[in-house]
Amino acid sequence: MAGQNLFASRILIHLSFWAVILLISSPVLFALIVSTQSPVEVFSYPPKLTPSGHFENYVEVWNTIPLARMFFNSMLISVLVTVGKIIISLLAAFAFTFFEFRGKNLLFFLTLVTLMLPLPVRIVPLFELIADLGKTVSPHLGIDSYFALVVPFLASATGTFLFRQHFLTVPSELLDAAKIDGCGPMRFLFLILLPLSWNAIGAMVVIQFVFVWNEYLWPLVATHSEDMRVIQIGVKMLINAESANNWGVIMAGVMMAMLPPLLVFFLLQDSFMRGFAFMKEK
Amino acid sequence: MEKKAAFNSKVLPYLLLAPSSLIILIFLFYPALETFRLSAYRTDAFGFRKMFVGFDNFSELLVSPDYGKALVVTFFFTLWVVVIGLSVSLALAVLANQKVRGIRFYRTAMIWPYALSTAIAGAIWAFLFDPSAGVLNYFFSIAFNFKPKWLTSQELALGVIVATTVWKNLGYNIVFFLAGLQNVPEQLKEAAALDGANSWKIFWRITFVLLSPITFFLLIMNVIHAFFDTFGMIEVMTQGGPARATNILIYNLYRSAFVNHDVGTASAESIFIFILVMFVTLVQFRTAGRRVHYQ
Numbered sequence: 146m147a148g149q150n151l152f153a154s155r156i157l158i159h160l161s162f163w164a165v166i167l168l169i170s171s172p173v174l175f176a177l178i179v180s181t182q183s184p185v186e187v188f189s190y191p192p193k194l195t196p197s198g199h200f201e202n203y204v205e206v207w208n209t210i211p212l213a214r215m216f217f218n219s220m221l222i223s224v225l226v227t228v229g230k231i232i233i234s235l236l237a238a239f240a241f242t243f244f245e246f247r248g249k250n251l252l253f254f255l256t257l258v259t260l261m262l263p264l265p266v267r268i269v270p271l272f273e274l275i276a277d278l279g280k281t282v283s284p285h286l287g288i289d290s291y292f293a294l295v296v297p298f299l300a301s302a303t304g305t306f307l308f309r310q311h312f313l314t315v316p317s318e319l320l321d322a323a324k325i326d327g328c329g330p331m332r333f334l335f336l337i338l339l340p341l342s343w344n345a346i347g348a349m350v351v352i353q354f355v356f357v358w359n360e361y362l363w364p365l366v367a368t369h370s371e372d373m374r375v376i377q378i379g380v381k382m383l384i385n386a387e388s389a390n391n392w393g394v395i396m397a398g399v400m401m402a403m404l405p406p407l408l409v410f411f412l413l414q415d416s417f418m419r420g421f422a423f424m425k426e427k
Numbered sequence: 428m429e430k431k432a433a434f435n436s437k438v439l440p441y442l443l444l445a446p447s448s449l450i451i452l453i454f455l456f457y458p459a460l461e462t463f464r465l466s467a468y469r470t471d472a473f474g475f476r477k478m479f480v481g482f483d484n485f486s487e488l489l490v491s492p493d494y495g496k497a498l499v500v501t502f503f504f505t506l507w508v509v510v511i512g513l514s515v516s517l518a519l520a521v522l523a524n525q526k527v528r529g530i531r532f533y534r535t536a537m538i539w540p541y542a543l544s545t546a547i548a549g550a551i552w553a554f555l556f557d558p559s560a561g562v563l564n565y566f567f568s569i570a571f572n573f574k575p576k577w578l579t580s581q582e583l584a585l586g587v588i589v590a591t592t593v594w595k596n597l598g599y600n601i602v603f604f605l606a607g608l609q610n611v612p613e614q615l616k617e618a619a620a621l622d623g624a625n626s627w628k629i630f631w632r633i634t635f636v637l638l639s640p641i642t643f644f645l646l647i648m649n650v651i652h653a654f655f656d657t658f659g660m661i662e663v664m665t666q667g668g669p670a671r672a673t674n675i676l677i678y679n680l681y682r683s684a685f686v687n688h689d690v691g692t693a694s695a696e697s698i699f700i701f702i703l704v705m706f707v708t709l710v711q712f713r714t715a716g717r718r719v720h721y722q
Binding site: 331 | 433434435436437439440441443444446447448450451453454455456457458459461462465519522525527529533534535536537539540541542543544545546547548550551552553554555557559560562565594597602605606651654655658659662663677680681684685690693694697698700701704705708
């Protein structure tokens with residue numbers, strides 16, 4: 146009797162999981178289905194809830210917006226910011242954790258303060274600064290440049306704190322042993338700390354790649370030419386271009402635009418969960 | 428500040444911090460200070476002359492009915508996103524904390540919308556809520572026999588934005604709640620169970636209390652998400668409309684700065700946002716110490 150009840154409650158738990166997952170995923174599943182339908186099917190009543198074979202929607206996206214160029218831009222920016230941010234915040238966290246120096250508290254405090262300065266707090270002067278750099282120094286630093294999309298975002302308080310938090314968990318015996326063996330600071334960083342930090346780095350890769358790929362406001366403001374637009378703006382352009390609300394084509398574009406960050410997430414999900422929220426392994 | 432300062436070097440720490448500090452100074456501190464200066468000026472309509480106007484930009488915003496509405500809309504938007512979002516996420520995290528076969532798959536399948544952008548979430552939900560093609564209206568007309576025009580109705584549009592944001596934030600919230608739930612000591616729950624507490628009581632009296640630091644952290648993060656990350660969603664779904672019903676502060680700022688090119692007003696709006704963020708961050712710092720106990 147007790148065994149049967151246990152069995153029944155197990156089944157109930159599994160069913161709840163499937164119900165929840167179906168509910169959470171259903172918007173994207175509907176979008177996926179519609180991306181294969183013709184306009185007639187999209188607007189049919191009652192709605193057609195099964196996929197169709199109109200993959201020309203995906204081709205239509207390529208003909209409507211410069212998808213390849215936008216993909217390239219988004220990819221380049223996301224990779225550069227992710228890698229650059231991780232290197233820069235690893236170095237900063239290393240200095241904050243393993244060194245004693247004049248002005249340390251001040252620099253740490255200044256890093257902390259940046260948490261209060263999200264883009265909206267400084268967007269107007271940042272735009273003017275970038276525009277001025279483009280006019281007076283070089284167009285490669287101005288509006289419509291990769292510099293404008295990448296460099297202002299390379300410093301990260303979040304990254305510095307995440308890595309510092311992680312470094313603080315490294316046992317001090319390890320450090321003592323390394324020093325006795327005559328290991329210098331940079332060797333210690335690269336040969337001992339780095340191999341211990343893959344979960345934290347993996348988490349940062351997911352957080353930053355997803356963040357940069359999905360960023361909307363700054364790319365909208367800092368680029369004007371179609372050549373420099375990113376894929377998020379492309380989604381909006383697609384909606385504007387398909388004025389008859391040809392949802393099949395729009396959803397086909399959406400499906401392609403969401404793929405890279407999803408891939409990064411699925412590949413690194415274990416590191417993401419452990420390193421991000423300091424989750425225990427169970 | 429901490430226990431393990433280990434290496435002695437006069438130059439190296441500064442070299443290590445140079446890239447980070449340079450970017451912070453040039454692209455964060457300098458523009459932030461510049462925002463304060465610009466907020467005290469007004470540029471004439473042709474963009475030729477700058478006039479010092481003191482606090483006029485601020486006082487005009489405060490008496491502007493449009494900006495007042497943006498404040499109210501932002502408040503209710505944030506409130507609903509936090510209350511609904513955190514309740515749903517906590518319930519789902521409790522489910523995801525079960526020990527069953529296939530739990531790794533279940534967890535992944537619950538949090539993956541984390542990787543979608545707000546613009547993409549907006550595009551998908553705009554389709555779901557489309558009056559003629561959207562599936563939601565089909566279900567609604569069957570269940571309640573009415574087909575609202577969701578995104579063009581002042582009352583409903585904000586609700587749609589709230590729903591989309593809650594959905595989009597689920598993954599993030601579940602990850603943190605789950606981490607918090609896994610750190611609740613089993614012995615504590617077992618002891619309470621031995622004393623005759625039922626699982627409902629154990630959850631609210633033990634688990635929920637021990638979870639409060641995480642809940643608080645997520646509350647702050649959800650407020651920040653609602654303030655800023657929603658921009659792409661609003662731009663794709665409603666552009667702040669209808670009749671400014673979804674015109675939250677960040678969208679208003681964008682329009683002032685880059686559509687109306689009103690640098691002075693936009694800078695004053697940035698300062699208001701800064702004050703809000705500063706308040707939220709300071710509250711977080713003050714209570715952050717408590718979080719450490721449970722991690």
